[in-house]
Amino acid sequence: MMHFDPSKIEVLYSEKDLERIVERLASEINAYYTPITDEITAVCILKGSVHFYSDLLKRINLKVRYNFVHVSSYSGSSTTGRIRVKTWVDESVTDKYVLLVEDIVDTGGTLRYIINYIWKQKPAGVKLVSLFEKTIHEHGVKIDFTGDRIGDLFVVGYGLDFDEVYRNLPYVGYLKSDL
Numbered sequence: 001m002m003h004f005d006p007s008k009i010e011v012l013y014s015e016k017d018l019e020r021i022v023e024r025l026a027s028e029i030n031a032y033y034t035p036i037t038d039e040i041t042a043v044c045i046l047k048g049s050v051h052f053y054s055d056l057l058k059r060i061n062l063k064v065r066y067n068f069v070h071v072s073s074y075s076g077s078s079t080t081g082r083i084r085v086k087t088w089v090d091e092s093v094t095d096k097y098v099l100l101v102e103d104i105v106d107t108g109g110t111l112r113y114i115i116n117y118i119w120k121q122k123p124a125g126v127k128l129v130s131l132f133e134k135t136i137h138e139h140g141v142k143i144d145f146t147g148d149r150i151g152d153l154f155v156v157g158y159g160l161d162f163d164e165v166y167r168n169l170p171y172v173g174y175l176k177s178d179l
């Protein structure tokens with residue numbers, strides 16, 4: 001069982017660092033959508049995106065419809081390869097400008113799965129924003145707005161967990177003992 005022990009976390013992104021990244025992403029997203037639409041549907045990919053979604057959308061200057069999906073596939077620090085869907089969007093995204101909001105893209109399996117289903121509803125467009133992106137995506141997912149690229153480290157905090165622990169840290173870091 002994983003215990004909560006923040007002294008084991010090496011900080012990689014402070015609260016201030018995260019705020020700067022979120023601000024930059026919000027201005028890129030505002031600049032992209034403003035000429036084409038006054039409304040977007042933002043989909044939060046729970047649970048990891050909870051804090052990022054909330055902080056990002058507070059800085060979007062458009063009408064934003066909120067939507068939530070809850071999917072997961074990780075156990076400890078490795079993917080099970082199986083996507084479990086616990087909650088799905090509760091309103092149609094047909095003809096909507098959909099922004100999928102993810103905390104981290106690793107293999108891309110989670111986003112690939114969601115994108116395939118979202119496109120079936122014939123949205124007006126789909127864009128992807130991810131706070132973090134690892135370098136290799138086996139599933140050919142292209143992120144439109146990336147906060148930062150990170151190496152092959154398992155990071156926690158600001159929504160990201162290790163077996164459901166550490167989501168509530170206001171910063172992002174890695175477990176020292178895990179190296």
Ligand code: PRP
Binds near residue numbers: 106108111
């Ligand atoms: C994590 C993370 C992303 C996904 C990224 O979710 O939040 O959603 O894995 O990995 P991938 O690109 O290899 O699919 P997780 O399955 O841990 O669920 P959680 O968000 O509820 O923690």
Ligand code: MN
Binds near residue numbers: 045046047110
């Ligand atoms: Mn997730």
Ligand code: MG
Binds near residue numbers: 160
């Ligand atoms: Mg997780």
